[in-house]
Amino acid sequence: MRMLPLAQADRAAMLATIGAQSVDALFVDVPPEAVLTGPIRDLPFHASERVVERHMSALSAQNLTAEAAPFFCGAGAYRHHVPASVDHLIQRGEFLTAYTPYQPEIAQGTLQVLFEFQTQVARLFGCDVANASMYDGSTACWEAIAMATRVTKRNRAVLSGGLHPHYAETAATMARFAGDELCVLPPQAVADCDDAAVMAAIDAQTACVVVQYPDVLGRIPDLAAIAAAAHAQGALLVAVVTEPVALGLIESPGALGADVVVGEGQSLGVGLQFGGPYLGLFACAEKFVRQMPGRLCGETVDADGRRGFVLTLSTREQHIRREKATSNICTNSGLCALAFSIHLTLLGGSGLERMAELSHAQAVATAKALGTIAGVEVINHTWFNEFALRLPRPAHDVVEALAARGILGGVPLSRLCPDRADLADVLLVATSECTDPEDIVALSDALKEILA
């Protein structure tokens, strides 16, 4: 690749266009304490590989990991058992082609997997068509809003208070520059979802309503009613699924009338990792396929009539359509999509259902055990594998006290809503098929002790 450095004249023209005096002026917002004025002082002397390894091992031993403790954290990222065969299969040579497979003649393995991935996502979400994946759930959510504005030629979106606050923040960041108006309803720690408020906020300028299913507190909104209310105003329903395993038990959003269904695919195949890389899922009705962002693989035949796979509809993408593209995404999360697809293939429909049943059963058992503790209230009327507790003390302090006892007891809602003092006593508790009865006893006993 040729390196084409900018000349002074290019730099001056670019700075003049954006109205900056100099390149340094772009960095004036960096806080002074973050600015390095010279070499970093007080660094330790260099050490041998063996000594560095020992040092790093000692540091990592201070972590309390999901595998090493009773674990009840969720809030958008879920621990499930990923069979060892998934990690083995994703490393096979057939998949080591370019992750963005422009050349079908050398990338049939990747293309076929992405085609099957799309089929799985479309069936899971109850939609006609799915793309080859997005970066993660929150960016997929924004892309759905942007797509709804293209389809409806309106620029207002209503976001339910049950939408994960990080997703709402991502949308707010993007909307700020896209010029879209967001009506973001506040999260409420009450028994039922804010369906009525969502429906009341839909008007004739609304492009879409965005509803998480199950929502951030684990409650199940009435998607069919919201879909009808949205459609009556010419708006689309965007359903957001942060825990796709739930769809092993509850009706798919597409079947309930959602026009676009997006989600986070991390639950299947990917694992918790360190909060990423994750996997954005995106599906919609076929009539919107030309407004859909991202890669799409299609099935076709070659010159000899043999079945094969290619990227399709890429003329709408940024590398061809430039600033008029449907989205600035021009890629997909290939490896995570592969892992998702292999895990879901190994599970099959009945395996996914069984996994969902176990996850739900553990949540029911956990809620039953914790709900009897004095001062602890289960907030939800409905849930899948996650529910909210109201505690007699700030949830953050309780979580810290649990961690000191070797238990990862959940996510305080204050982590997601730091500015809402009224939500400080709410704890989100999640389970999965990995939750053991002993884990529930350990959490329940420790919580009793801490709150006594």
Next chain:
Amino acid sequence: MPRYFTRDHEWIDVDGASARVGITAFAQSQLGDITFVEVPAVGAVLVRGDSAAVIDSVKAASDVYAPVGGTVTAINAALEDAPDLVNSASESDGWLWDMDLADPGEVDDLLDAEAYAELVAAL
């Protein structure tokens, strides 16, 4: 009925206060095989220069601009099943939409056949 052209390679047949719009033979030859045509909605109000339709080919997705302002009165429904009409008959059966003109005076700014032929020859 006089036919006019634009620098963006649309043609427009003007009949009093109404008109029919399509893309030129030159434009379709540059696009290659056309796979999909997105036409405007009947009733849509176009301002001259608005992106009114999108033509997808195997090479690109290209905008078609309104040669003049006005209201869309009909669209070529045949293109839904046969987008390749824009390849085979771009200046007849492959028309895109009919419209009522907002300001017939805007026609004066369009190219005639001779001027358009010169434009294409110079490309």
